[in-house]
Amino acid sequence: MAKAKELFKEFKIQSVSEFFRRNAAMLGYTGKIRSLTTVVHEAVTNSLDACEEAGILPYVRVEIEELGREHYKIIVEDNGPGIPEKFITHVFGKMLAGTKAHRNIQSRGQQGIGISGAVMFAQITSGKATRVITSTGGDEIIEAWVKIDVEKNEGKIVKKIKHKNTTGWRGTRIELEVKNVKYVRSKQGVFWYLKLTAIANPHAHIELIEPDGKLIVFPRSSEEIPKPPVEMKPHPKGVMTDDVYRMAKKTRKNTVKRFLISEFSRISDKKIDELIKYIAAIRLINSEEDKKIKDELFERLAKGEVDLILRRYGRRAKKVIKEVQNLMEKPPEKLSWHEAEEIVEAFKYMKFLAPPTHGLRPIGEENIVKGLTGILKPEFVTAVTRPPKVYRGGIPFQVEVGLAYGGELESSFNLLRYANRVPLLFDAGACVTTMAARSVDWKRYKVEDLDRAPLTLLINVISVHVPYTSTGKQSIANEDEIYEEIRLAIMEAARRLQTYLSGKHRRLYQVKRKKTLQKYVPEIARALSILTGEPEEKIKEYFISLIEKKFESVEEALEQSVEVEADAEA
Amino acid sequence: MLKREKPKERFGYDPQKVLRKLEELGKEILEEVKQGKNPYFDIPTRGLNNVYFDEVKRVIRMGDKLSRRYFLNVAHARKFMQTLLIAAYVKRLVSEGKHASLREAYYANKHTIPGTKENTFEDQSESDPVIEDLERMLGVLREEMHLTADRRGYVYGDITIRDGEDEFNTSKLGMGGWAVPGTVEHIQFVDINVDYALVVETAAMADRLIEEKFPKRERALIIATQGQASRGVRRLIHRLHYEEGLPIIVFTDGDPYGWYIYSTIKQGSINLAYLSEKLATPEAKFVGMTMDDIKKYGLENVTEKLKGIPPNKKGGPTGDYKRIIEEMNYPWFKNKEWQRQLKLALEWGVRIEQQALANKSLEFVAKKYLPEKIANEELLP
Numbered sequence: 001m002a003k004a005k006e007l008f009k010e011f012k013i014q015s016v017s018e019f020f021r022r023n024a025a026m027l028g029y030t031g032k033i034r035s036l037t038t039v040v041h042e043a044v045t046n047s048l049d050a051c052e053e054a055g056i057l058p059y060v061r062v063e064i065e066e067l068g069r070e071h072y073k074i075i076v077e078d079n080g081p082g083i084p085e086k087f088i089t090h091v092f093g094k095m096l097a098g099t100k101a102h103r104n105i106q107s108r109g110q111q112g113i114g115i116s117g118a119v120m121f122a123q124i125t126s127g128k129a130t131r132v133i134t135s136t137g138g139d140e141i142i143e144a145w146v147k148i149d150v151e152k153n154e155g156k157i158v159k160k161i162k163h164k165n166t167t168g169w170r171g172t173r174i175e176l177e178v179k180n181v182k183y184v185r186s187k188q189g190v191f192w193y194l195k196l197t198a199i200a201n202p203h204a205h206i207e208l209i210e211p212d213g214k215l216i217v218f219p220r221s222s223e224e225i226p227k228p229p230v231e232m233k234p235h236p237k238g239v240m241t242d243d244v245y246r247m248a249k250k251t252r253k254n255t256v257k258r259f260l261i262s263e264f265s266r267i268s269d270k271k272i273d274e275l276i277k278y279i280a281a282i283r284l285i286n287s288e289e290d291k292k293i294k295d296e297l298f299e300r301l302a303k304g305e306v307d308l309i310l311r312r313y314g315r316r317a318k319k320v321i322k323e324v325q326n327l328m329e330k331p332p333e334k335l336s337w338h339e340a341e342e343i344v345e346a347f348k349y350m351k352f353l354a355p356p357t358h359g360l361r362p363i364g365e366e367n368i369v370k371g372l373t374g375i376l377k378p379e380f381v382t383a384v385t386r387p388p389k390v391y392r393g394g395i396p397f398q399v400e401v402g403l404a405y406g407g408e409l410e411s412s413f414n415l416l417r418y419a420n421r422v423p424l425l426f427d428a429g430a431c432v433t434t435m436a437a438r439s440v441d442w443k444r445y446k447v448e449d450l451d452r453a454p455l456t457l458l459i460n461v462i463s464v465h466v467p468y469t470s471t472g473k474q475s476i477a478n479e480d481e482i483y484e485e486i487r488l489a490i491m492e493a494a495r496r497l498q499t500y501l502s503g504k505h506r507r508l509y510q511v512k513r514k515k516t517l518q519k520y521v522p523e524i525a526r527a528l529s530i531l532t533g534e535p536e537e538k539i540k541e542y543f544i545s546l547i548e549k550k551f552e553s554v555e556e557a558l559e560q561s562v563e564v565e566a567d568a569e570a
Numbered sequence: 571m572l573k574r575e576k577p578k579e580r581f582g583y584d585p586q587k588v589l590r591k592l593e594e595l596g597k598e599i600l601e602e603v604k605q606g607k608n609p610y611f612d613i614p615t616r617g618l619n620n621v622y623f624d625e626v627k628r629v630i631r632m633g634d635k636l637s638r639r640y641f642l643n644v645a646h647a648r649k650f651m652q653t654l655l656i657a658a659y660v661k662r663l664v665s666e667g668k669h670a671s672l673r674e675a676y677y678a679n680k681h682t683i684p685g686t687k688e689n690t691f692e693d694q695s696e697s698d699p700v701i702e703d704l705e706r707m708l709g710v711l712r713e714e715m716h717l718t719a720d721r722r723g724y725v726y727g728d729i730t731i732r733d734g735e736d737e738f739n740t741s742k743l744g745m746g747g748w749a750v751p752g753t754v755e756h757i758q759f760v761d762i763n764v765d766y767a768l769v770v771e772t773a774a775m776a777d778r779l780i781e782e783k784f785p786k787r788e789r790a791l792i793i794a795t796q797g798q799a800s801r802g803v804r805r806l807i808h809r810l811h812y813e814e815g816l817p818i819i820v821f822t823d824g825d826p827y828g829w830y831i832y833s834t835i836k837q838g839s840i841n842l843a844y845l846s847e848k849l850a851t852p853e854a855k856f857v858g859m860t861m862d863d864i865k866k867y868g869l870e871n872v873t874e875k876l877k878g879i880p881p882n883k884k885g886g887p888t889g890d891y892k893r894i895i896e897e898m899n900y901p902w903f904k905n906k907e908w909q910r911q912l913k914l915a916l917e918w919g920v921r922i923e924q925q926a927l928a929n930k931s932l933e934f935v936a937k938k939y940l941p942e943k944i945a946n947e948e949l950l951p
Contacts, residue, residue: 067887068895131884185619212618408645513644519686520651524641527651527658531596542603543641549606550642 020120026471027117032070032182033189037425039074039121039181040064040190042114043174044197045422046091047078048204050172053228054081057220058204064183064190066211071126072181077173082136089155092119092130092146092174115174116155120148122176129158130176137170183211188425194218195375196416196423199402200363200460202371221374222367232359232464233265236347237394245340248332256335257328260343266352274306276328278346280320281309301349355396357388360462363421368402368458376456379406379509382496383458384489391481395465399482401489402458405497406509409454417476418460424474431475433459436486445494446501457493459486514551518544572766572817572944579812583755585664588715591708592661599654608642611653614706614844621843623901628852630837632706632844652700655679655690660704663716669753671718672698706844711755713805718752723803724773725750726780727791730761740791745780747792750802759814767791767810768940769799769854771822771831775924775935782936788944791816799835801842804849807835811851818851819944824859825876825921826893829903829912832856837902852902855949857940859922861914867939872929873920880919891916907950 024030028038044060051058056079063075083091092115119130129145141163149156185191191208198206198218205220234243253259260275261267267275278301285297297309310317327339363371368383383402390396402416417424417433428434437457442450467477476482525539532539595611602609614620615635624631639646639653659679663670670678676697682689691697705712712719726747730739733751737760740748751757768790770776776794779785785792791810795803810816820835822828836854838846864870878889887895897903898912915921927935943949 067881067892069899516644517642517647519683519688520647523651523683523690524654527654528596528600530658531592531654531661532600534600539600539603542600546603546606546608546642550608 020117020124024121028472028474029117029121030472031188032180033184033186034426035121036064036072036074036178036181036183037188037190037193039118039176039178040076041193041422042118043074043076043176044194044206046115047076047080047172048197048201049228050080051078051204052226055225056080057223057225058201060204061207061209062190062194063209064211066183067177070182071179072177072183072211074176074178075173077171079171082170082172083132083134084136085142088132088134088142088144088146089157092116092132092148092155116148118176119146119155120150122178123147125179125181126177128177130174132172132174134172135165135170137165137168139165141165141169185210191216193423193425196418196425199371199375199416199458200368200418200421200423202367202374218375221370224367226361226363226367229361230359232356232396233263235265235355235390235394235396236267236350236352237390238355238392238465239264239344239347239394241337241341241344244343245335245337248335248340251332254331255329256332259332260328265355271350271352272328274350275343275346276321276324277306277310278349279324279327279342280317281306282342282345282349283320283324284313284317285309304351306349352394354390355394357396357398359464360388360396360398362398362400362462363460365400368400368460372402372404372456372458376404377408378404378454378456380404380497380500382493384492386485386489389481389485391467391479395463395467397461397463397466397482397485399485399489400458400460400462401486401493402460403490403493403497404456404458405500406454409456411452411454413450413453414456416456416458418458419466419468419473419476420462421460424476426472427469427475429475430469432478432483433461433476433486435478436483437490439487440490440494442494445491445498447494447497457490459490461486510551514547517547521547572819572947574762574765575815575817577813577815579809583714585667585714588664588708588710589661591710592657592664595657595708596654603641608640609650610638610640611650611703611707612636612638613703616702616706618840621840623837624846625901627847628837628902629846629850630840630843631846649700652679652691652696653703656697656700656704660715660717667716669716669718671752672701675701675717709844711805711845711848713753713755713801716753719801721749721752721802722797722800723750723793723795724748724776725791725793725806726776727767727785728763728789729759729791732758732760741785745777747776747780747794750793750800750806752800752802754802754806754809759810762814762816763789764791764816765789766817766819766944767793767807768857769793769795769807769818769820769835770924771795771797771828772924775821778928778932779936779940782933784936784940787936788941795831795835798831801845801849804835804851807854808849808851811853818854819857819949820854821857821924821940822859823921823923824861824863824915825923826890826897826915828859829897830893833897833900833902837900855951857943857949859924859926860950861911861918861920861922863939864918864920864922867927867930869922869926869929872926873918873922876915876919876921881916890921905951911950 029035040062044062047060048058059079061077065073067073122128122130129147131145133141133143135141143161143163144157145159147156147158183190194206194208195218198204202222203220203225206218208216210216247263248259251259251263253262257272260272261269281301285294285301288294288297301309362385365383365385369381372378372381381404383400385400386398388396388398415428415434415437417428417431424431437459447453447455461476461482467479469475469477521540521543524543525536528539529536599609613636614632615637620633620635622631622633639650641647641650656675656679659675673694676691676694679697680689680691701712701717704715724747725740728739728741730737770779770792773794773796776792779792784790793803793807807818811818820832822831836850836852838850842849864873876890878891879886880891881887881895894912894915898909903912927939
């Protein structure tokens with residue numbers, strides 16, 4: 001047997017950087033393409049959030065410069081509110097110290113690791129400090145090079161220059177030098193990510209300069225700045241023992257009862273009285289020896305028969321209730337793990353009002369339509385924002401769907417997935433959105449072959465707690481309620497598409513297409529006659545009959561579909 | 571000593587081949603339509619993602635990605651029509667033995683489509699790409715289709731060329747030599763009395779060499795590219811090497827632009843990757859300017875500073891520095907000699923022009939620098 005001494009010879013306390021390097025996948029730094037996208041994502045997210053909070057229409061410019069093999073400089077500049085000098089190290093240098101870390105709020109960012117993670121990634125791949133140029137619009141522009149002191153988990157400014165701000169510029173520009181990454185124009189790359197971001201954020205003007213110097217602009221199509229999300233208290237049905245235990249240690253309230261009322265939604269004085277009864281009932285039921293009786297009583301408790309159960313125990317019940325009442329009066333920091341467990345278990349049996357949803361911030365139907373139209377230029381577009389719902393009994397969420405068809409879309413199905421407006425680029429297969437989209441019987445909506453249809457579907461799942469399948473946060477877990485909501489939203493949008501496809505718009509469009517093709521026939525016939533020696537008139541006939549044949553079959557399909565509809569209604 | 575080698579290619583221009591290909595194209599389309607099928611063209615995709623470096627032939631080549639252009643697709647129909655218009659136009663040009671410039675081809679085919687307000691071509695930027703598409707589709711040079719490019723570059727030396735009805739020796743046309751036309755497909759080499767061709771980046775340097783009687787003394791043919799070599803010049807170099815066995819030596823400024831000119835002559839370019847087999851000359855060698863020349867010939871005080879920010883400074887590398895680093899990553903510059911030269915340029919932060927050799931004396935380049943280096947074969951691969 002190995003001795004402990006030997007076993008622990010290699011044992012070292014892990015620094016934040018070491019942890020980060022080993023767990024980079026958790027933060028999205030896996031693969032050369034994805035790592036680059038993650039860096040851009042963190043910077044762009046920061047820019048958009050900052051602009052929204054300050055009420056500024058965002059203008060974000062991303063520049064990717066290739067410095068060498070798998071070696072790039074990433075520049076992201078915005079017109080946001082800027083960062084005051086003393087906060088620079090905090091924003092870019094400290095891990096797990098963001099502003100959103102412990103609040104119950106819908107957010108784009110990850111838990112405060114975001115941009116400091118990117119700074120760290122730059123530092124451990126290229127050894128370079130991140131250059132930050134920022135001004136709040138005052139007299140000076142600050143140019144600072146930021147590094148992270150990995151031992152202390154602190155930002156450090158290695159060099160700083162102050163410039164006069166003669167033009168009144170306001171905003172933030174950051175430059176990160178990264179290695180071991182690759183710029184590729186794939187569906188996992190920066191281009192696609194920014195395109196999706198632009199669609200979901202039509203109020204933002206986004207520009208990209210690719211390494212070969214090509215400038216791509218995703219122009220703004222809406223002037224409306226979304227309201228920043230507001231904080232929501234957690235709902236009793238949506239918490240776990242650890243949440244209650246942890247919150248109790250941090251609260252400023254002096255009793256468990258006050259703590260529960262003030263820091264959870266939908267808990268009132270009256271609910272506390274009910275909670276006391278439920279906890280007492282649970283304690284009493286747990287004291288039963290016979291498993292059958294136990295199960296039966298729990299079943300009755302689930303039906304709400306708490307008073308009947310307490311009556312069954314008579315004076316013993318009174319005593320237990322008293323104990324639980326005392327528990328409610330003790331200081332919350334003294335709450336034990338077991339007691340927190342009891343509270344959460346009682347929550348499971350109790351009924352609460354549905355959680356408030358004012359903290360959810362959907363993109364909105366109008367803006368989805370604007371985003372899809374502005375970037376994709378489709379022939380038909382529609383959007384559905386469903387009312388908020390809850391999953392797992394108490395976590396509010398909301399689903400939105402946008403559907404674009406025809407026009408400049410390619411003939412293939414595209415699913416644009418978002419969680420809280422953030423594009424999801426990876427693990428599409430495991431995502432509930434993919435499953436829901438595939439589960440819909442598209443043929444019913446006149447989309448004969450989904451994979452070859454010029455159809456783009458946008459799905460945005462909004463929640464204070466999106467149930468991701470893994471720490472990579474790239475796919476959403478298959479929760480029944482979410483799956484069902486997505487399906488309902490898709491079907492509603494698809495019904496509108498169906499109406500359009502079988503309607504007169506479609507007919508007009510077909511006529512237009514036919515005319516477009518016909519007008520080229522004389523030119524084509526003359527050219528082909530020169531090339532082949534066949535008479536022009538003959539060639540014309542061939543082409544005209546080809547066009548006729550094509551549109552005949554389309555017409556037939558349209559006629560048939562109208563008949564089917566009539567049957568269905570009859 | 572450099573001497574002519576055995577030819578590797580034969581004079582290949584055959585107008586009948588071009589006409590046959592065009593007719594085949596037309597017949598295929600017509601056949602599809604007759605059978606009630608949706609006719610289409612398959613066009614090799616352009617751009618960086620369809621380009622690769624062929625390690626065996628040592629040229630930049632086009633991949634096999636195709637894009638299909640259908641008639642019955644509303645988004646493709648216009649281009650489909652334009653492609654056929656240009657194809658028919660080329661057929662007339664070639665069968666009549668006439669040449670047209672790209673601009674002429676545009677105007678000749680531009681007209682309003684009857685019954686509409688639409689033109690067949692709105693802009694030359696519509697016709698030029700269609701011509702490129704045809705080149706790639708048919709595997710036929712634009713020049714072979716009698717569509718000519720800009721003329722740039724000239725030739726001087728003891729070679730006799732037949733161009734249509736004219737026959738002339740390019741050292742008997744005055745000091746300016748013979749201007750290389752946009753297309754060199756049809757010209758024939760009647761007589762060649764030189765041992766190698768020296769490709770020179772700047773006209774000033776080519777003029778200097780001619781004045782110093784370098785071509786006569788060294789039995790060399792001077793080809794002035796006047797900056798980046800035009801398609802005509804690159805095709806001429808290719809033909810002189812493969813059809814006539816002339817060794818090719820390239821003489822440019824010692825800077826990233828000069829080295830890029832060399833790279834294009836040698837391996838072809840991304841833009842014209844589909845033509846590399848006809849335009850590139852991988853056996854070409856480089857005589858100068860090199861960084862070693864600076865030390866060897868004591869030219870330290872006639873160098874110029876590289877432009878841009880060096881890689882180790884903040885914001886860098888940019889400008890010349892950035893391009894040098896890019897060139898260091900070209901597969902064909904991945905050899906000891908080139909890496910050393912490029913590294914030296916980065917280290918010293920300097921560039922050197924051909925004309926800097928005039929610092930020694932006007933005759934220096936023609937009487938000492940080039941003859942010595944070429945005789946001792948101090949050439950870069």
